Amino acid sequence: MKSTLIFWVFLSGISNKMLFAQQNGFTLDDIKILSGSWTGDAFGGKIEEIWTKPESGCKIGMYRTYNDKRIGLLEFLMITEDQHGGTLKFKHFDINYNAKEESPLVLKLISIENYKFIFESDIQNKPKRLIYDFIDSDHLVVTVENEIGGTAESFNLNMKRAE
Numbered sequence: 001m002k003s004t005l006i007f008w009v010f011l012s013g014i015s016n017k018m019l020f021a022q023q024n025g026f027t028l029d030d031i032k033i034l035s036g037s038w039t040g041d042a043f044g045g046k047i048e049e050i051w052t053k054p055e056s057g058c059k060i061g062m063y064r065t066y067n068d069k070r071i072g073l074l075e076f077l078m079i080t081e082d083q084h085g086g087t088l089k090f091k092h093f094d095i096n097y098n099a100k101e102e103s104p105l106v107l108k109l110i111s112i113e114n115y116k117f118i119f120e121s122d123i124q125n126k127p128k129r130l131i132y133d134f135i136d137s138d139h140l141v142v143t144v145e146n147e148i149g150g151t152a153e154s155f156n157l158n159m160k161r162a163e
Contacts, residue, residue, distance in 0.1 A: 026085035028054030037162035
């Protein structure tokens with residue numbers, strides 16, 4: 001009886017990551033906390049990321065860096081529900097709307113656990129991984145992980161929900 005109880009406690013403690021990988025039942029409602037405007041300080045200026053509410057299997061985002069004199073970088077992002085579960089695609093642009101990449105960067109959603117969403121690329125190395133980690137409903141840390149020449153690098157973007 002005791003071993004059966006321990007077994008069931010063990011099974012109930014399987015991480016959401018494993019369940020996600022097995023069931024692959026992702027919907028955009030799983031990341032609805034991301035919707036809205038987020039702001040922070042980084043790169044010697046300000047950052048802003050805005051996400052729409054999900055609609056028809058798609059969530060659209062915009063990111064920019066800026067200071068009081070100029071826009072630094074623009075990103076346009078899209079998260080979709082697909083056969084893999086969830087996919088994040090995005091491209092970088094300069095202020096003249098010149099794309100920095102020919103094709104979108106593509107990262108697959110590999111984990112959702114306790115308001116932490118991990119997207120990872122198995123192709124390009126920059127970024128290799130994006131981690132959206134919600135400290136609470138109004139504070140978000142985005143970790144950008146890269147692999148350059150076999151060396152792992154990362155930085156955090158600390159943001160709060162804009163009013």
